[in-house]
Amino acid sequence: MIHTFKGGVHPNYMKAPQVPISVVAPPAEVIIPMAQHIGAPCKPVVQVGDTVRMGQVVGDNPAPVSAPVHSSVSGKVVAVEPRPHPLGDTIMSVVIENDFRDTPCDDLKPLTEExxxxxxxxxxxxxxxxxxxxxxxxxxxxxxxxxxxxxxxxxxxxxxxxxxxxxxxxxxxxxxxxxxxxxxxxxxxxxxxxxxxxxxxxxxxxxxxxxxxxxxxxxxxxxxxxxxxxxxxxxxxxxxxxxxxxxxxxxxxxxxxxxxxxxxxxxxxxxxxxxGRPVIDRIVTVSGSAIGRSFNALTRVGTPLGYLAEQCGGFVKTPRKIVLGGPMMGICATNFDAPTIKGISGVLYFTEDEDKSVKDPHCIRCGKCIEVCPMNLEPIFMYMYYTKGDYENLEKYHVMDCFECGSCAYNCPARMPLTHAFKTAKLMLQAKAAKEKAAAEAKAAKEAQK
Amino acid sequence: MSGQKERIVLDAAFQPQVRTDRDTRRLMLDVIIALIPTVIVAVLQFGVNALFLCLIGAVSAVFWEALYRFLFKKESNIGDLSAVVTGLLLSLTLPASAPWWIPVIGTMFAIVVVKQLYGGIGRNFLNPALAGRAFLLASYATLMATWNIPKALSGTVDGVTMATPLASLYSTEAAGVMPAYFSVGRLFMGYIPGSMGEISALAILIGAGYLIYRNVISWRIPVSFIGAVALITLIFGKKGFGNGEWMLYNLFSGGVLFGACFMATDYATSPVTLKGQLVFGAGCGLLTVLIRYFGGYPEGTTYAILIMNLCTWAIDKGFRRHQFGVTKADIVLQKAQELAEKEARR
Known part of the structure; x- marks a missing residue:
């Protein structure tokens, strides 16, 4: 029996599993951001000038919701400073100059059977x-x-x-x-x-x-x-x-x-x-019309996105966006110098060929967003209330239940920016809730003083 | 390479980064394709004039849309083909005997007053083609009810014009006894007089099948609309309970099929909620039969759909579904809690 759920879409899959795994040569310099997880960012535990081995911890945080980050090459720490992060902004990162020896670190030993x-x-x-x-x-x-x-x-x-x-x-x-x-x-x-x-x-x-x-x-x-x-x-x-x-x-x-x-x-x-090997590399699917081919590239964490493209044959067309992850939920990196991190399963270099957005979209009320929403939401109304800034109704139409899968916007013939709107709406609602909570707490504190 | 990189400006575009190939234009093109069989039948039965009227409808609708958007300095959107669909649909609701200026006036009302004055595509609350037809019915009652004899019946009846099967069905003197040339089979094939698009059930069903297969429209509105008409006429037949012939005559005469498949499924003016679509279709069916049985006017489809168009917003509000993870038990529990809270406040 084949299992599934209600709703959803069938995008053009563009998959190329027949392409064997290729190994991306590690770059001369890797950038290890201190935030490669949800939770408390790591603090660097190495200093400029330190020699590090492949797999050595370079950042850690004892907080419960955190995970250490490791050097993906062996070499010398040349900088500990904020660097561009693939998901935007700059984040404290450890930059390691590669000695191309891949001297392993044996801090982690294989576990025994017991x-x-x-x-x-x-x-x-x-x-x-x-x-x-x-x-x-x-x-x-x-x-x-x-x-x-x-x-x-x-x-x-x-x-x-x-x-x-x-x-x-x-x-x-x-x-x-x-x-x-x-x-x-x-x-x-x-x-x-x-x-x-x-x-x-x-x-x-x-x-x-x-x-x-x-x-x-x-x-x-x-x-x-x-x-x-x-x-x-x-x-x-x-x-x-x-x-x-x-x-x-x-x-x-x-x-x-x-x-x-x-x-x-x-x-x-x-x-x-x-x-006994920490997370220092992963298979990253590199594709998109700017590359023109598909690669399933075993890539070290910390490989800059521009370097990754060069290693995959360079651009055959001028890229317009770099999509991290899959094209449905993936967000865009805006800097070629930003590195890959643990959670990035694909890097897609898209040109305008993939872009189907229109300048002035008009909803035609076809309801195709409702048909495909896996959460049984009604994106058409959520979008309407979003454009009106109607928080109350946004909540009533359960915008907070949207997990931003992008099915509605994918399926929208009028090209409404639905998912983007709900992402923004969720942030607005969260900010509003936080503000109200703070106000209520301040009021309670004042009354307690009396 | 690195020099080239400096000059590349990267977009931080909205997710998702890929989208379906099917845009508004493609959906409208599919509707036009689905209308081809009915146009062919119209031409076969009423001659080239039928095609001429269809073309005039389409061209004049595009003309009005372009003119309005030009005069009011709005970006032209005639490329989405929605005006072509409106014009074509309006023409297909006309008798083949209509003069050429009838669709021109009809599309002006449909496009300018009904559609563009409310903000253009997706914003109108009445079906533009049907509202245009209603406007023409009120303004040119005689022209709109002059039915040429179709080619299939030439020689069978005298004169140039004749009554439609629907008129025969509901005329008091005939008391529901239909002439032999109005057999159910002939109605199904479209060998009857009537509006150009409505005569052939077969052609309409082929078009509707195509639209449903291509997922341009969902099955919900056509099925609930036709189902409601079938059920009500079967139970409350004028010739007694459970008369299948009466039911079939009601389905295949007049505009029920054309309205259910092409008019009631208009995106902007029908509900988007899934349960709402079923309610809307059933409401259209009920009103159609009520108007036919008790109204002063033989055909009820146009007004039934227009009335239900006005209810669309309320239906969408009233028939929302629960989000994923919420069961009926949860809803009952929540309502009970709300009630309890109300009681407690008292």
Whole structure:
């Protein structure tokens, strides 16, 4: 049986899993931003002039919601200063001059078989190796898994890879199937659950067959084939497709006893535990009409986006935007010097060929946004209230439940900037709520003084 | 390379970065394609004049739209083809005997008054083509009710003009007894007099099938509209309960099918909520039958749809769905809590 959810769209997938994994030569200088996760940013633990080895911790923060960052090459620290971050702004970063020796750091040793049965050891290793949600959310995995212990009875591994262009998960399944299953087993053990469900879209049938041939049941894993539809990989859609449970509005999947972990994260957990290797590289799909071809490039964290394009043959057309991640949810980098980070699964160099926006869009009220919204929202009305600045009705139409999958805007024949509007609306509402809360607190404090 | 990089200006564009190929223009083109079978039938039954009227409707609608937007210094949007659709739809609701200036006046009312004065595409609250037709009905009652004999019936009846099947169906003297040349099969094929677009059920259904297959329109409005007419005429037949023939005559005569498939599904003037679309269609069906049974006017489809157009906003407000993750039990619980709070405040 093929599992899925209601709504969604079928974008032009543009996938190229037949392109083998290529290795991007590490750049002469890597930039390691201190914020590569959701939560407290790291503080640099190295100084200019320090010699660092590949995999050495260069930034850390003891806060619970955080994950250390590691050097992806060996060499010398040449700068500790704010540098452009791919997601915008400048962020404190450690810049390392590559000595091209890749001298490994042996701070992390492979775990013994005994240790790999202890959830606490695995969780600690996840943290030490800097494992974060590598599907793009970059939420520290150790914190997510620990938070789910006791609440979660079903672990769901996200292998949908529903975004167009991206192939990293697919190629990980095909090239490292056993390692992947072992990684999932480790996450499962750390989560204290009996069984993990691995949801994979059936456009990766070869990977499903391969994984099934390796007896996933001996690792406590069941492969769940899923329909090819965007956003199948959305957390709530994934939970619904696999278990039939509906995550409540505003709640996390752990509220219905599920935790969703991405494919690449599980592979990172495998590398951390079996190989003692922290997160310093990943497969990044490089594509887009400015490049003209697709690459599935094994890329070191901290590789500048301009350098990455050069390594992939350079531009055949002038790029107009650099999309990080998939084209549906990915946001744009505006600086060629910004580096790749742990959560970036694809870098797409788009020209105006991909751009279909119009100058003065007119909603034709076709309702196609409503048909595809996986959250059962009514984007047409949300947009209307957004343009009016009507906060009250925006909330009544549940704009806060929008997870910005982009299906409505993708499907909009009139090219209304729907998703962008809801993103802004959510920020406005959050700011308003914070302001009201502060005002209420100030009032309460005043009354207490009286 | 690095020198070139300096000059490249990067956009921080809105997500999503990719969009469907199907834009407004493509949707409207699909509607035009879906209308081709009905136009062909009209030409076959009423001659080249039918095609001529259709073209005049389309061209004059584009003309009015372009003129209005030029005069009021608005950006031209005739490229989206919506005016062509309006003009074509309006022409197809006319009798083939109409003079050439009828669609010109009709589209002026439809485009300028109904559509552009309210802000253009997507902003009008009445179906422009139907409102244009209603305007013409009120202004040129005789011209709008002169029905040429179709080619399929030439020689069967005397004269140049004749009554439509719908008029026969509801005329008091005939008491629902239809002449032999108005068999259900002939109605289905379109061998009957009537407005150019409405005569052939077959051609309309082919077009509607194409629109639904291409997901230009959803099945909800046509199915609930036609379903409601079928159900009501079957239960409350003028020739007794459960008379299938009476039901089929009601479906295939007049504008029910054309209205349900091409008029009631107009984006701007029909609900966007999924349940709302079902309610809207059913409402159109109910009003159509009510007007036919009790109104002073033989055909009810035009006014039924126009009345329901006016209810669209209210229907959309009233038939919202719950967001993902909210069950019916949650709603009941929430309502109970609200009630309890109200009680407590008292």
């Amino acid at each position: 240790e790999m049965k202890d959830p606490d050891v695995i969780l600690k290793r996840m943290r030490d190796a800097g494992v974060v949600g590598m599907g793009g959310a970059m939420f520290p995995t150790h914190f997510k898994v620990r938070g789910g212990i006791g609440k979660v009875d079903k672990l769901i591994i996200n292998g949908a890879e529903c975004e167009p262009y991206l192939n990293g998960d697919h190629l990980t399944m095909l090239n490292f199937p056993e390692q992947l299953l072992k990684g999932i087993e480790l996450v499962r053990i750390a989560s204290h659950v009996e069984k993990a469900y691995y949801g994979i879209e059936v456009n990766k049938q070869d990977a499903i067959d391969l994984l099934n041939s390796l007896h996933p049941e001996q690792y406590g894993i069941e492969i769940v084939p899923e329909a090819v539809k965007y956003p199948q990989g959305g957390e709530k859609m994934q939970v619904f497709a696999v278990t039939g449970r509906r995550v409540k509005p505003g709640a996390l999947p752990s509220g219905v006893g599920c935790n969703v972990v991405s494919t690449r994260t599980c592979y990172a957990v495998y590398q951390a535990c079996y190989e």
